[in-house]
Amino acid sequence: MKLFDRGLSRIKILSEKKNISTNINIYVHRNHSFEMIGNILNPFLNFSGLEANIEYSSYDDSLTFEDTLKSGLHVLWLDLSRYNKGLAGEFISEKIQELRTKINSPILLAYIGDGINESDLKINDLTVVNIASVVNFLKGNAYDIEKEPYSGTRLSNKASLYIAQYLGLKIIPSILKPSLKAIVLDLDNTLYKGIIGEDGIENVLPKNKLQKKLKELKEQGFLLCVCSKNEEKDAVELFNKRNDFILNWNDFTSVQINWNAKADNIVKIAKELNIGTDSILFIDDNIAEIESVKSSIADIHTIIATDEETTLRYLDLYPCLIKNSVSKEDLIRSKDLQANKERQELAKTLSKEEYFKKLEIEIELTLNDKDNSNRIAELLNKTNQFILSYKRYNITEVENLLNSSDACIITAKMSDKLSDSGVIAILIAKKKDSELIADELTFSCRALGRNIEDIVITKMFLMAKEYLKTDLKIRINYQKGPRNMPALSWLEAYTGETLKEKGTISKELNPDIESYGLHIKEFSYVK
Amino acid sequence: MEVKTKLAEILTLLLGREIASDSDVSMQNCEIWDSMKHIEIVTTVEEEFGISLPIEEIPKLTSFDLLADAIESCVKE
Numbered sequence: 001m002k003l004f005d006r007g008l009s010r011i012k013i014l015s016e017k018k019n020i021s022t023n024i025n026i027y028v029h030r031n032h033s034f035e036m037i038g039n040i041l042n043p044f045l046n047f048s049g050l051e052a053n054i055e056y057s058s059y060d061d062s063l064t065f066e067d068t069l070k071s072g073l074h075v076l077w078l079d080l081s082r083y084n085k086g087l088a089g090e091f092i093s094e095k096i097q098e099l100r101t102k103i104n105s106p107i108l109l110a111y112i113g114d115g116i117n118e119s120d121l122k123i124n125d126l127t128v129v130n131i132a133s134v135v136n137f138l139k140g141n142a143y144d145i146e147k148e149p150y151s152g153t154r155l156s157n158k159a160s161l162y163i164a165q166y167l168g169l170k171i172i173p174s175i176l177k178p179s180l181k182a183i184v185l186d187l188d189n190t191l192y193k194g195i196i197g198e199d200g201i202e203n204v205l206p207k208n209k210l211q212k213k214l215k216e217l218k219e220q221g222f223l224l225c226v227c228s229k230n231e232e233k234d235a236v237e238l239f240n241k242r243n244d245f246i247l248n249w250n251d252f253t254s255v256q257i258n259w260n261a262k263a264d265n266i267v268k269i270a271k272e273l274n275i276g277t278d279s280i281l282f283i284d285d286n287i288a289e290i291e292s293v294k295s296s297i298a299d300i301h302t303i304i305a306t307d308e309e310t311t312l313r314y315l316d317l318y319p320c321l322i323k324n325s326v327s328k329e330d331l332i333r334s335k336d337l338q339a340n341k342e343r344q345e346l347a348k349t350l351s352k353e354e355y356f357k358k359l360e361i362e363i364e365l366t367l368n369d370k371d372n373s374n375r376i377a378e379l380l381n382k383t384n385q386f387i388l389s390y391k392r393y394n395i396t397e398v399e400n401l402l403n404s405s406d407a408c409i410i411t412a413k414m415s416d417k418l419s420d421s422g423v424i425a426i427l428i429a430k431k432k433d434s435e436l437i438a439d440e441l442t443f444s445c446r447a448l449g450r451n452i453e454d455i456v457i458t459k460m461f462l463m464a465k466e467y468l469k470t471d472l473k474i475r476i477n478y479q480k481g482p483r484n485m486p487a488l489s490w491l492e493a494y495t496g497e498t499l500k501e502k503g504t505i506s507k508e509l510n511p512d513i514e515s516y517g518l519h520i521k522e523f524s525y526v527k
Numbered sequence: 528m529e530v531k532t533k534l535a536e537i538l539t540l541l542l543g544r545e546i547a548s549d550s551d552v553s554m555q556n557c558e559i560w561d562s563m564k565h566i567e568i569v570t571t572v573e574e575e576f577g578i579s580l581p582i583e584e585i586p587k588l589t590s591f592d593l594l595a596d597a598i599e600s601c602v603k604e
Contacts, residue, residue, distance in 0.1 A: 010571045014540040035563040036570070039541075146582050150566045157570035 001304070003047055003169060004314050008161040013040045021049035024176060029057045029065065029099075030077040033152030036160035037167070044168025048177060048319045059152070063095045065102060072176060073106055074099060079154060080113030088115030096123050104396045106175045110167065112155065124395040125377075127175055134166045135159040165317065173319035178382040180301065180320045181275045182253070183217060184266055186284035187228040187235060190305045191247065197230060201238045207308045211246035213315055218251055220323050223273060225254040227265045227282070232257040262289055263296035274445035276384055276483055281318065283311070336446055339418035352451050352516040359416040363456055365463055367524040368402045369411045375423055376409060379442055386443040386487040388478045389502075393428065393440070402525075406431040407439075408467050410460040414447055421447055425456060429464035436461070436470040437504070439477050445486065453490060458513045459520055465509065467526065472509045478502065530576075530598050534591065537575055541568055546591070553590030565589070572598060 003016060028034045038054045045052055055071070061082055076096065080088045092115075096107060100123055109121070110129040118128050135142040135155070144156035155163070188195040191211060194204030218224050224247070228235065235257050239249035254272050256265035262284070270277045278299035284290050285305040294302060303318065305311045315321065347355055369376070377395040380387075393401070401407050412425040424447040428440040438461065443453060461474060478491055479502035488499055495507050531548040538546040542559055546552055554560045560568070569585050572578075572594060578601040580588070588594045 009574055010567070011537060011540055011575055033563060036567055039564075039567055147566065147570070147585075150562070150585055151570075152563070152566075157567075157574060 001314060003044055003165065004317050006313070008165060010040060010157070010161060013043045013161065013164070016043040016046070018043075018051075019046050019049060020051040022051070024050055024052050024072040025070070026052045026054045026073045026075060026172075027057070027071040028054060028075045028077050029060070029063055030075075031059055031061045031063075031082055032077065032079040032154070033059075034075075034077045036151065036153070036155070036157060037164045040161065040164045041168045041172075044165055045172060047169055048173035050173060050176065052172075063099075065095075065099055071103075071105055073108060073172065074103060076107065076109045076111075078109070078111045078113075080111055080115045081154075082113075083115065085115065088113075089117055089120060092116060093121055093123075096121065096126060100124065100126075100396070104394055106394065108167075108171065108175060110163075124399065127171065129167070129171060131155075131159075131163060134163055138162070169317045169319055170322070174322040177320055178279070178384065179323055180222065180281050181279040181382075182223040182225055182269070182273055182281070183214065184225045184227045184269060184280055184282045185214070186286070186289070186305070187226060187230055187238075187257075189285040190283060192245075196234050196238055201234065201241055204238070204242075206242065206245045207311075208244075208246050210305075210308050210311055210315075213312055215246055215251065217315075217321065222321070222323075223253040224251050225256075225269050225273075226252050227256045227262050227269065229259050229262075230257050261292070261296075263293045266293060266297060266300065274385070274448075279384075281321070336419040336421050339416075340446060342418060343416075347451070355451070356516055356518045359418065361414065361416045361452065361518060363452070363459075363518060363520040364413040365456075365459060365520060365522045366411050366413070367463060367467055367522075368408055368526055369523075370402050370525050372411065372423065373398050373402060376411060376426055379423060379426055379444075380428075380440065383442040383444070384481075384483045385445050385485070386448065386490070387481070387484050388441045388476065388487050388491065389439065390479055390481050390484070391428070391440040401428060406468065408464055408526075410463050412456050412460060414452075414456075425460065427457070427460045427464060429461075429468060431468040431470055434469075434471050436465050436468055436474040437477065438464075438474060441476070441487070443487070443490075448486065452518065454494060455513060455515050455518055456520075457494075458509060459515075461509050462511060463522060467524075472511065473506060474509060475504045475506055477504050530602065531591075531595050533575065534572065534595055534598065537571055538568065538591065541571060550591045553593075555589070560589075568594070576602065578602060 002012065042051055083091065096109065099107060106125045108127045110131055112131045121128060138158055141156055142159045143154050145154060148154055185191060192204040192206045196204055214224060236249055239245060254269045256268055266280065266282060270280060277297045281301040281303065282293055283303045283305050287304055290302045290304055293300060303314045346358060350358060373395060377393065377398045380393050401409050407430040410427040411423050414421045414424045424444040426442045427438060430437045430439050478488065478499060480488060492499055495505050497505050535546045535548040535550060538552065542557060569580060573580060576598055580597055580601060584597060588597050
C-alpha cells in the first residue's frame with residue numbers, strides 16, 4: 001500500500017502500476033495552478049479503478065465559468081488569499097450556486113487560505129476540502145513562496161504530493177463511486193495487541209485509537225462485523241469484561257467466529273447483510289489471511305493491520321469510507337438487519353395474510369417526497385442488486401424530477417413491529433404521450449422475501465399513473481448489470497417476459513391487485 | 528554519467544515517453560514540456576537528487592544537458 005505512505009515522492013507515485021476500469025472527465029476552475037497535483041492524480045485514482053482526463057480553466061479569480069463542459073466532476077481550486085478579506089465567503093458561495101444551476105455533476109471545492117465558513121455552504125452535491133488540514137503536518141514545507149512565480153501556486157511540490165494522495169485516494173472516489181457498506185474485522189492483534197487464546201482476556205491491550213475510529217465509522221452508518229479464528233464464547237467474554245475497550249459486543253452487526261476459512265465466513269456475512277462482497281472492507285493483521293481472502297473474493301477491499309498509526313492512516317485515506325450525509329435510514333439499518341432473521345422464520349410458517357398481520361407491516365407511499373431528496377439520490381446511487389436500469393440520477397436531477405409535471409418519484413417506506421426500515425423502494429416514472437414509462441426502480445434487498453414486492457411496486461405504479469394521468473398499460477425500462485439479478489428475476493416473474501441485455505417491457509397493471517390485508521397509506525407533496 | 532542516467536529515468540516518467548541518457552530533449556523540441564511541466568521537472572529533480580537549484584537559474588534549465596550540468600555542479604558543492 002505504497003500509495004498510502006507518508007514518504008511519498010513524485011517518481012514513486014508515477015511508477016505505480018495501472019489498474020483502470022472507468023474513465024472520467026474532471027474540469028478544474030481555478031485561480032492558482034493545479035498541474036503539479038493533476039499530473040500525479042491518476043496513480044491514486046487508479047487504486048479505485050478510475051482514470052481522469054483533466055481540463056483546466058484559465059487563471060480566473062472572477063470565476064466566469066465560460067465553458068461549462070460536460071464533466072463528471074467540477075473542481076473549484078482556489079487560493080482565497082487572492083480575494084479581499086471578508087468578501088471571499090459570500091462571493092464563492094454565490095459562484096458555486098451559479099455553477100450548480102449550470103451543471104448536474106458533483107462539485108468539489110478545495111481551497112487554501114481563510115474566509116470561508118463551510119457551514120454556510122448549503123449546496124447540493126458539494127464537497128468541501130480545506131487543503132490546510134491536509135498539508136498541516138508538513139509545517140513550513142507545505143508552502144514554497146520562492147517558487148510561486150514559476151509554479152503559479154503558494155503550495156510546495158511536497159504539499160502537492162499529499163494533496164493528490166488525499167483527493168485521489170479518498171475524496172474523488174468517494175464522490176464518484178458508491179460508498180462501502182461494511183467493515184469486517186479480525187480480532188487478535190487487529191483490534192488489540194495480543195491473542196486471547198494465549199495471553200488471556202485480561203492481558204490483551206486495546207488499540208483504542210483504532211477502535212475509536214471504527215466506532216465513528218459505525219455512527220456514520222458503516223456496519224461493523226467480526227471474522228476471527230477463535231472461540232466465540234471467549235470473544236463475547238472479552239468484550240463484555242473489558243471496560244477499557246471502546247467497542248462493545250453490540251457494535252457488531254454480524255459475527256463469524258470459528259475455525260473455517262475466512263473467505264467462506266465473509267461470504268456468509270455478505271449474504272446475511274444482503275450486500276455485495278465489493279462493498280466490504282476486510283481488516284486483518286495476518287498477510288496470509290488477507291491474500292487467501294483476496295484469492296477467493298477478487299472484488300473485496302482489504303487493509304493489513306500493522307502498527308496502529310499506519311492502520312489509522314490507511315482507514316483515513318481509504319476510498320469510499322465517507323457518507324456525504326448520514327441519513328436516519330443508515331442508523332436504523334443495522335437494527336433492521338438483526339430483525340430480518342426473525343421475519344424469515346415467520347415467513348416460512350405463516351400465510352401472506354397472517355404474516356402481514358402478525359408483523360404489523362405498514363407501507364407508506366409518497367408522491368414527490370421533497371423532504372427526502374438526499375436519501376432518494378443516495379439510494380439511487382448505492383443500490384446495486386435490486387435496481388432495474390442503473391440510471392444513477394444525482395441530487396440535482398432528483399430535485400428536477402420532484403418538481404416536474406411530466407415525471408414523478410414515488411417512494412415507499414416500510415415499518416413493522418420489529419423495526420422501521422425507512423425508505424425501501426423508489427420509482428422514477430416519466431410520461432410519454434399517454435404512456436407511463438418506469439425509468440428506474442429500486443427496492444431494498446432488506447425488504448425482499450416478505451412477499452410484499454409485487455403488491456408495493458404495483459401500488460407505486462398505480463400512484464404514478466394517477467398523477468401523470470396515463471394508461472394502465474405501462475413500459476418498464478431495464479438494463480442488465482453486474483449484480484442486478486434479483487431485480488431482473490423479479491421483472492421476469494412480474495411480466496412473464498424473457499429479458500435481453502437491455503430494453504423495455506410492456507405490462508398491463510392490475511388496478512385491483514389483492515393486497516392480503518397489507519396496510520398501505522398514501523401521501524402526496526403535490527397539491 | 529550516473530546523473531544523466533537518473534535524470535533520464537525522471538524525465539521518462541514525467542514526460543511520459545522514453546528518454547535516453549544522451550537525449551537532446553528540450554523545451555523547444557518537446558511539446559509536453561511547457562512552463563508548468565518545467566516546474567514539475569525542476570522540483571522533482573531537486574527532490575530526487577536532494578539538492579536545491581538556485582532560484583534564478585530555474586527558468587534557464589530548459590534542456591536535458593542544461594539540467595544535467597546544473598545538477599552536477601550542485602552535487603559537487
